[in-house]
Amino acid sequence: MKAAVLKEFGRPLAVEDVADPVPGTGEAVVDVVAAPVLHYSDEVLSGARRYLLDLPAIPGVGAVGRVRSVGPDATKLRPGDWVYCDPTVRSRDDAVTPDIVLQGWSARGEGGLRLQRHFRDGGWAEQAMIPTENAIPLGDIDPADAGRWAMLSLCLVPYGGFLDGGLQPGETVVVSGATGAYGGAAVAVAVAMGAGRVVAPGRNREALADLERRFGNRVRTVVLTGNEDEDRAAMQAAAAGPVDLVLDILPPSASSAAARAAAMTVREFGRVVLMGGVGMLGGDDLALPYPWLMRNSITVRGRWMCPRDAVPKMIALMRSGLLDLAQFQVDEFALAAADEAVQHAAKAGGRFRLTVLRP
Structure with missing residues (x-):
């Protein structure tokens, strides 16, 4: 698959072929349709934000896409389902104070870095592998609206x-x-x-x-x-x-x-x-x-990010029309133009506007 890879802070992204992800138990692979490029992405990729991100890595915070495949323990997700890829990944071996990583973006502490070694790559790619519980069903959506649904990354x-x-x-x-x-x-x-x-x-x-x-x-x-x-x-x-x-x-x-x-x-x-x-x-x-x-x-x-049960609740707010997706402007770029998208987001990103990659 094609992916935008960050190999060194402060250097351009390399859009290149990488191995397709293969899901194991507790994992899902999603075909990415729209991946947000946050307005401060340039500060993260340059190293100015000092985020903990072990390189090389595929950046990107969350994505909207369709399930390609799931591990053997999935009981409800099916190939073709529209999902939001929640980037907040929590370790599964401590229910009280789990280590946390923002997949493709940053880690919290040494435990987060260990978790990041597996769930390292974000959504700036044709496919993304995420924990099964992080694939949140969206229901049927118009593929043309996938970029607006990526506003979940900001609103959550x-x-x-x-x-x-x-x-x-x-x-x-x-x-x-x-x-x-x-x-x-x-x-x-x-x-x-x-x-x-x-x-x-x-x-x-x-x-x-x-x-x-x-x-x-x-x-x-x-x-x-x-x-x-x-x-x-x-x-x-x-x-x-x-x-x-x-x-x-x-x-x-x-x-x-x-x-x-x-x-x-x-x-x-x-x-x-x-x-x-x-x-x-x-x-x-x-x-x-x-x-x-x-x-x-x-x-x-x-509060850092949001609790896991916030994601389906926010999706319900959007589906009901209480939070109108039509008020958000989306600027779309091809994956090959990832660096251009990052610079555009820095200049044009702001209130009610989001830059997305459409792999």
Whole structure:
């Protein structure tokens, strides 16, 4: 099969013939129809993000495709079934704290690297081998829409945070980092889940205006000034009432002050979920006042990716039309143009837009 192979960080991808994967027990092989090229892929492939990825490897985070073959223990999946390839792979020998790898992208710790030696390759190829439980049925879809279904890779991240935060219909949410690719997806997901009001702070006035056009009065935007106290007050004013939940999904380039300004808008007994990259590349860590946390009974938790049961739930949201796939723009490239796709994603990727490879 053909695949885009990363042999060295900072070097172009090599599109070449590699061996076809053969599934064993607990594995499935999928014919890839659309594989997302995330907007920061260039930072991963250059090594700037410092992700743990043992090379050579086929990159790519998730894919949409059709089952080619499965191992002997599969009981429901059949060849030809449309599936989403969930890239979050968990070790099977520790149910409490499994090692985790984001297949084709990064690993977590030494145990993750060991897991990555087997489930190394991602979706930028004609075929992908994944754990059987990571092949999530989509039902019948139009092959032309496979690229839009690849938006699952973006939407599932904030969805996992909202599930952990216990978002309920009618609640007020602040999405910290709302003008980015994941932040825009978070606003769309919050609206789909029934949030009564979504406060969307950011510096990009054009992006904020676009959110208002898309979602109407349920989304209230705030132009950030960089003054932490003023920005917090503006977000609370836009909420026009108690803030129930804050989801922080700011990128590594953002300051901890921006994350703190948003987090501290939450009401007494409120919830804060941290999913972004603040401090990941050496910036200041997030400091929240101990007395404020304690006296207001604030719940703060981190969430990386999403729980496994989030994937079929998100598929159901999309199938119902509550999360409208038509609002997302997809730019498609052939596998042979993988490097071009990476550069395009860096320049054009953003809110409600996704670059995909169509092997």
